[in-house]
Amino acid sequence: MTDQTTTPGAGAASGAASDAVSITGVSRVFTGRRGESTVTALDGIDLTVSPGEFVSLIGPSGCGKSTLLRLIADLDQPTAGEIRIFGKTAKKARLDQEYGIAFQQAGLLPWRSVAANIELPLQLHGMAAAGRKARTAELLELVGLGDFGSKYPDQLSGGMQQRVAIARALAESPNLLLMDEPFGALDEMTRERMQNELVRICGETQAAVVFVTHSIPEAVFLSNRVVVMSPRPGRIQGILPVALGSSGQRGEGLREADGFFDAVSEVRELLHGAPAEAGARGVENR
Numbered sequence: 001m002t003d004q005t006t007t008p009g010a011g012a013a014s015g016a017a018s019d020a021v022s023i024t025g026v027s028r029v030f031t032g033r034r035g036e037s038t039v040t041a042l043d044g045i046d047l048t049v050s051p052g053e054f055v056s057l058i059g060p061s062g063c064g065k066s067t068l069l070r071l072i073a074d075l076d077q078p079t080a081g082e083i084r085i086f087g088k089t090a091k092k093a094r095l096d097q098e099y100g101i102a103f104q105q106a107g108l109l110p111w112r113s114v115a116a117n118i119e120l121p122l123q124l125h126g127m128a129a130a131g132r133k134a135r136t137a138e139l140l141e142l143v144g145l146g147d148f149g150s151k152y153p154d155q156l157s158g159g160m161q162q163r164v165a166i167a168r169a170l171a172e173s174p175n176l177l178l179m180d181e182p183f184g185a186l187d188e189m190t191r192e193r194m195q196n197e198l199v200r201i202c203g204e205t206q207a208a209v210v211f212v213t214h215s216i217p218e219a220v221f222l223s224n225r226v227v228v229m230s231p232r233p234g235r236i237q238g239i240l241p242v243a244l245g246s247s248g249q250r251g252e253g254l255r256e257a258d259g260f261f262d263a264v265s266e267v268r269e270l271l272h273g274a275p276a277e278a279g280a281r282g283v284e285n286r
C-alpha cells in the first residue's frame, strides 16, 4: 500500500501502462427498452488509481458507484470515454485475469468445500493439482482460515464466508481488486474486523483496490483516497487524500485518532456539498 501523504495518480487520467486503473471521460447512459427513457448514470468521469493504491468510491444511493465498478470489470461498457487497466482495455484485462472481484454476497458454491471454492479459479485456468493445493493453503493462511479448508460455506459465519470470497479473489495474485460493498451485509463488529484484515492483506499483497462503500468511516479507515460522487448524473464531486499512514499504521487505535475523525468530517462535508435536493441519502455515518 502506498503512503497516503503522497497521492499517486491524483488528477487527470494519464492512461499510462503504469496506472492500475485509468478512467478518461467515461459516461454511461442507460436507455429504456423502447429507447424513450434514458438515465445518465455516470457523466465525464476521470480517475486514475496507482499500483498498490486503495481508492474508495462513496456517494448517495444511485450515483453510479456500482456502474463504475462494473465498467472497470468489463461487465458493462461505457457510452463514452475510455477505461484502461494496467494499460490494457477492460476486455483484455478481464481475459488476462488482471483483477479479482468480491461483491456484497460472498457468492460461494455451497457444494464445494472452502478450499475447493478458493481453488476454483485456479482449476478453471488449468493449474495442476499440486500447485492448486499449495496456493490454496497459502491463501487460507492469508485470510486467517488455515483450519477451515475442509469445511463447507454453510458451516462458516458471514465474516468467514466473506474472507473465503476475498481469498478466491486473490487466488491468481491479481494486482487489482474490485470490491462492491463486500462487508455491507456484516454486523458492525465483524465489519471492523474485516476492515482490519483487508488493510493487512493489502499491505501483504500490494494489490491496488477500488472499493465501493456506503460507510464514511469504512472508506476513511481503508483508503489512500476517497472519491466522493454526486447524485445523478454521477460525477466526481471531489477526491480526498487520506493521510493516515501506511497499512502497518492502520490498526484498531486509528479509529479513535483525531486524524481519523477529521478525515471522516472532511468526507462528510464533501458529500454535503452535493446538490442538496438529493442530499446524501444512502450514506452511513457510522
Ligand SMILES: Nc1ncnc2c1ncn2[C@@H]1O[C@H](COP(=O)(O)OP(=O)(O)OP(=O)(O)O)[C@@H](O)[C@H]1O
Pocket (backbone or CB within 6 Å): 030, 031, 039, 040, 041, 059, 060, 061, 062, 063, 064, 065, 066, 067, 068, 232, 282
Ligand atoms: N442496467 C441498468 N439499466 C437501467 N438503469 C440502470 C442500470 N444499472 C443501473 N442503472 C441506473 O443507474 C443509476 C446508478 O446505479 P448504480 O447501481 O451504479 O448506483 P449506486 O451508486 O451503486 O447505488 P447504491 O449505492 O444504491 O448501490 C441508478 O439510477 C440506476 O437505476
